[in-house]
Amino acid sequence: MGADASQRTIRCLVAKVGLDGHDRGAHVIARAFRDAGFEVVYSGLHRAPEEIVEAAIQEDVDVLGISILSGAHNTLVPEVIKGLEEYEAMDDIVVVVGGVIPDDDAEYLKEQGVAEVFGPGTSIQSTIEFIRESVPER
Amino acid sequence: MTTTPVSLIDELIAGDQRALALAISAIEDRKPGYRELVGRLHHETTDAHVIGVTGSPGSGKSTLVNRLAEFYRSRDETVGIIAIDPSSPFTGGAVLGDRIRMSAAVGDDGIFVRSMSARGSLGGLSTATADAVKAMDAAGKDRIIIETVGAGQNEIDVVKTADSVLVLVPPQSGDAVQMLKAGILEIADIFVVNKADLDGADRTVKELLDLIEHDPIDQEANGWSTSIVETVATDGTGVDDLGSTIDTHSAYLETSNQGIERDRKRYAEEVNTIVREELAILLEREIDRQGGIDELAEAIRIRETDPYTVAESLVDPLRVSLGDDVD
Numbered sequence: 001m002g003a004d005a006s007q008r009t010i011r012c013l014v015a016k017v018g019l020d021g022h023d024r025g026a027h028v029i030a031r032a033f034r035d036a037g038f039e040v041v042y043s044g045l046h047r048a049p050e051e052i053v054e055a056a057i058q059e060d061v062d063v064l065g066i067s068i069l070s071g072a073h074n075t076l077v078p079e080v081i082k083g084l085e086e087y088e089a090m091d092d093i094v095v096v097v098g099g100v101i102p103d104d105d106a107e108y109l110k111e112q113g114v115a116e117v118f119g120p121g122t123s124i125q126s127t128i129e130f131i132r133e134s135v136p137e138r
Numbered sequence: 139m140t141t142t143p144v145s146l147i148d149e150l151i152a153g154d155q156r157a158l159a160l161a162i163s164a165i166e167d168r169k170p171g172y173r174e175l176v177g178r179l180h181h182e183t184t185d186a187h188v189i190g191v192t193g194s195p196g197s198g199k200s201t202l203v204n205r206l207a208e209f210y211r212s213r214d215e216t217v218g219i220i221a222i223d224p225s226s227p228f229t230g231g232a233v234l235g236d237r238i239r240m241s242a243a244v245g246d247d248g249i250f251v252r253s254m255s256a257r258g259s260l261g262g263l264s265t266a267t268a269d270a271v272k273a274m275d276a277a278g279k280d281r282i283i284i285e286t287v288g289a290g291q292n293e294i295d296v297v298k299t300a301d302s303v304l305v306l307v308p309p310q311s312g313d314a315v316q317m318l319k320a321g322i323l324e325i326a327d328i329f330v331v332n333k334a335d336l337d338g339a340d341r342t343v344k345e346l347l348d349l350i351e352h353d354p355i356d357q358e359a360n361g362w363s364t365s366i367v368e369t370v371a372t373d374g375t376g377v378d379d380l381g382s383t384i385d386t387h388s389a390y391l392e393t394s395n396q397g398i399e400r401d402r403k404r405y406a407e408e409v410n411t412i413v414r415e416e417l418a419i420l421l422e423r424e425i426d427r428q429g430g431i432d433e434l435a436e437a438i439r440i441r442e443t444d445p446y447t448v449a450e451s452l453v454d455p456l457r458v459s460l461g462d463d464v465d
Contacts (some may be wrong), residue, residue: 031233041234058249
């Protein structure tokens with residue numbers, strides 16, 4: 001390793017947004033990400049979109065994983081993305097969504113800037129691989 | 139984004155959150171150019187008051203830090219928080235969970251919370267933390283709180299560089315002797331008996347008093363005797379008390395020469411650590427040039443050479459170029 005070789009570690013924010021108390025999935029993902037060697041910041045439950053944005057900016061994460069099971073994804077996720085755009089941070093952050101998202105909604109979220117939507121049955125390994133491939137070089 | 143770290147400096151000083159966040163990433167990742175950035179940042183710092191908070195897992199550090207942040211915000215002071223969690227020695231991964239308990243930060247750009255993992259080795263954490271403190275200081279934060287689990291030497295090295303060190307001791311945390319073992323008494327400026335509403339808090343306070351009284355170092359003579367404050371971080375009881383005790387300590391540092399003394403010690407430690415890190419990197423590359431550590435180890439194993447000869451051949455060029463001929 002050279003004197004200037006950087007020690008880059010992928011940083012993720014695993015976030016629960018809105019009125020949704022189901023965090024088992026978020027915990028499982030957080031742990032799997034940790035085991036994959038990522039640094040994972042977990043937001044805790046019931047966060048407002050602006051709290052998620054603030055945390056993502058301050059923690060300077062490469063990946064924002066939003067777990068949402070309340071059905072309010074079409075409202076809340078675009079709000080988060082809008083917040084990130086205000087900080088001009090969307091180029092640096094890969095936003096992924098996990099939860100029960102109907103196909104049409106998944107399409108809509110991708111149009112809004114979400115990189116991928118992971119529904120029930122997605123293997124954790126494929127999620128991790130997707131993130132490794134998608135995180136932008138900085 | 140391919141900007142050099144130092145280009146962030148103007149926005150950082152102006153208080154831009156994202157510039158501060160990117161600067162801390164550059165510091166953590168040892169991105170090319172981070173040295174120049176930190177070098178410049180040092181001249182922009184104003185000796186913000188740094189508070190170190192440590193204690194065993196579950197002693198209430200994050201909750202208390204959150205309360206302290208609220209306390210300072212109510213006085214219109216800005217706060218930077220660095221929350222350090224251990225990382226896995228196997229994968230390097232970490233779950234940084236302190237943010238969950240920090241609700242004061244929400245919607246208030248007077249509070250900046252950054253989670254860091256104890257990645258890297260050889261003093262990497264204390265250097266990265268010290269550099270991140272400089273970034274927050276230069277960004278205009280009045281108080282900077284470093285929070286870390288008091289688990290290992292690495293973490294203790296981190297908090298002991300703070301101006302005021304708080305050690306959390308929840309009630310019934312066992313024999314006070316255990317703490318002596320961990321070498322924690324020496325670094326504490328203030329003991330915080332958190333969860334003071336639980337049974338056994340009085341006893342813990344007594345044990346701590348006893349510990350302070352029997353400290354072989356004459357604390358009174360030094361002008362500061364380790365204080366004990368009781369708090370209940372979950373409902374905020376005792377937090378004002380703690381805040382004013384920290385103020386008293388900070389005033390003591392300013393009026394005695396202890397503040398300057400600590401600063402000097404900290405910078406000496408920083409230089410030592412940086413030199414060690416840089417040397418280690420240089421020598422690692424020299425080892426690679428000489429065929430790699432495995433090959434050298436094998437040569438030693440088959441008695442072709444010995445560890446001292448190998449080390450000497452690595453270090454000798456340095457000795458020569460420094461003109462150091464002392465054996």
